[in-house]
Amino acid sequence: MGEIQVGTASWTDKTLIASGWYPESADNPQKRLAYYAKQFPVVEVDSSYYGPPAEQTARLWAERTPAGFTFNIKAFSLLTGHPTKVSAIYKDLRPGTDKKNIYPDDLEPQTYEDIWTRFLSALDPLVAAGKLGALLFQFPPWWGIRRSHKDYLREVVARCRPLRPVFEFRNASWFEGENAAETLAFLRDNELPLVCVDMPQGHKSSVPPIVEATAELSVVRFHGHSEKWTSKNIQEKFGYDYSKQELASWVPKLRELAGQTQRTQVFLNNCYSDNAQRNAQTLIDLLG
Numbered sequence: 001m002g003e004i005q006v007g008t009a010s011w012t013d014k015t016l017i018a019s020g021w022y023p024e025s026a027d028n029p030q031k032r033l034a035y036y037a038k039q040f041p042v043v044e045v046d047s048s049y050y051g052p053p054a055e056q057t058a059r060l061w062a063e064r065t066p067a068g069f070t071f072n073i074k075a076f077s078l079l080t081g082h083p084t085k086v087s088a089i090y091k092d093l094r095p096g097t098d099k100k101n102i103y104p105d106d107l108e109p110q111t112y113e114d115i116w117t118r119f120l121s122a123l124d125p126l127v128a129a130g131k132l133g134a135l136l137f138q139f140p141p142w143w144g145i146r147r148s149h150k151d152y153l154r155e156v157v158a159r160c161r162p163l164r165p166v167f168e169f170r171n172a173s174w175f176e177g178e179n180a181a182e183t184l185a186f187l188r189d190n191e192l193p194l195v196c197v198d199m200p201q202g203h204k205s206s207v208p209p210i211v212e213a214t215a216e217l218s219v220v221r222f223h224g225h226s227e228k229w230t231s232k233n234i235q236e237k238f239g240y241d242y243s244k245q246e247l248a249s250w251v252p253k254l255r256e257l258a259g260q261t262q263r264t265q266v267f268l269n270n271c272y273s274d275n276a277q278r279n280a281q282t283l284i285d286l287l288g
Contacts, residue, residue, distance in 0.1 A: 002262045004254055005070065006284050007042035008276040009221070009269040015234070021274035033064045040280060042070040042133060044221075044267045049074040049138075051088040052115070055122040062129035070133040071126055072219075072265065075165075076119050078104060078112075079156075082140050090118060116159055123163070133265065134166045134219060136195065141205040144173035145183065153192055166219045168195035170205040180210065187214035196257075198250070199223040203230060211253045213260035220254065222279070224270035238272040242279045244286070251286050 010016065011033060026035045036043065045053070045061075053073070061071055078084040083101035086094050093111050095102065104112055126132035137156055143149060156165050167187075169175075174183045187194050193215040197207055200223070211220070224240025231237045258264045266283065268276035 001255070002258045002260075002264060004258050004264045004266065004287060005042040006266045006280050006287070007040040007044065007268075008271065008280050009044040009046050009267045010271045010276070011036040011043055012047070013271050015273045016271065016277065019274040021277050030060075030064050033061070037065045037069045039277070040284075041068065042072065042265055042267075044072045044074065044136065044269075046074045046269075046271075048119075049077050049082075052076045052090070052119045053122050055125060058123055059125035062125045062131050065131065067130075069131055070265075071131055072133040072136055072166075072267070073123060073126075074136045074138065076115070078102075078115060079119065080137050080139050081143060089115065120160065120163065127163070132163065134164045134193070134217060135160055136168060136219070137165050138168040138195070139170060141170045143169070144171040145179055150186060154190060157190070157192065164193070164217060166193040166195050166217065168197065168219075168221065169207055172207055175208055175210055184210075184212055184214060191215045193217045193219060196220045197223060198225075200225050200227075200229040205229075211257060213257050216262045218257045218261045218264040220250075220257070220264065220266045222266070222268045222270060224275075235272050238270050239275070240270045240272075241275045242268075242270065242282075244282055247279060247283045248286050250283070254287065 012029070017032070022032050022035055026032045047053070078089070081104065083103060085100065086097065086102055093114055095107055095111065097106065099106065123132055153167060173179060194212060196209065196211050196218065198209050200206060201208070222242065224238055224242070226237055226240045228236040254264060254266060268280045270276050270279065
């Protein structure tokens with residue numbers, strides 16, 4: 001059976017800091033990361049979706065964590081086709097436009113290439129320290145199944161090589177009817193890791209909780225089951241606290257994934273207050 005790593009999708013959230021989960025002695029970013037790294041072996045960096053990380057930041061992450069600790073990095077929004085604030089782009093690469101948000105097609109081809117290059121090279125300190133895990137590419141709700149999108153998944157792999165991208169879909173068409181078998185076969189044939197999700201159902205962004213290994217690495221993300229999933233209020237969207245029974249129902253599924261892969265990573269993304277940290281610890285205890 002492969003290794004199962006459990007962590008959360010944040011360690012810096014303001015509501016987490018205010019929750020009292022960190023001891024009073026962890027009174028700055030360095031101490032909080034060090035404390036987190038004593039509790040969990042892996043963390044997901046979501047801030048990199050909103051703005052690409054600086055190489056110096058990645059170097060500090062590497063220096064402030066013990067050997068064997070792993071950072072998964074969420075891909076910058078522009079690289080997954082999401083609307084991206086012009087102010088989030090590297091200052092010298094920002095296009096001259098009156099638009100507040102832009103898409104890849106709004107950029108000159110070379111500018112787009114430069115953003116890719118800088119995003120990946122900023123992670124070099126984590127690579128050198130052996131602490132970079134996977135790169136999470138989470139696609140928008142309108143990004144449905146089609147040939148050009150499959151081609152882009154292969155393109156992402158080529159761009160990131162030898163780094164490891166993993167793919168999360170937010171459009172149900174990938175798994176509707178016969179598409180499910182087609183999608184899974186495509187991912188397996190190309191050794192592309194599917195990100196399995198536990199999330200609210202019945203929304204445009206809802207994907208069913210399909211638990212399948214499609215490569216040597218599996219990733220599972222728990223988003224909670226908030227009844228207000230579409231809310232822009234973080235408490236309403238992520239203020240979900242998994243019960244022990246809910247988490248226990250996932251234990252055999254996670255063990256089955258681990259039996260088919262070299263490593264299974266699990267992230268609690270219900271990041272409001274200390275929900276994710278408490279739930280992650282409960283899941284670790286249940287896994288034994």
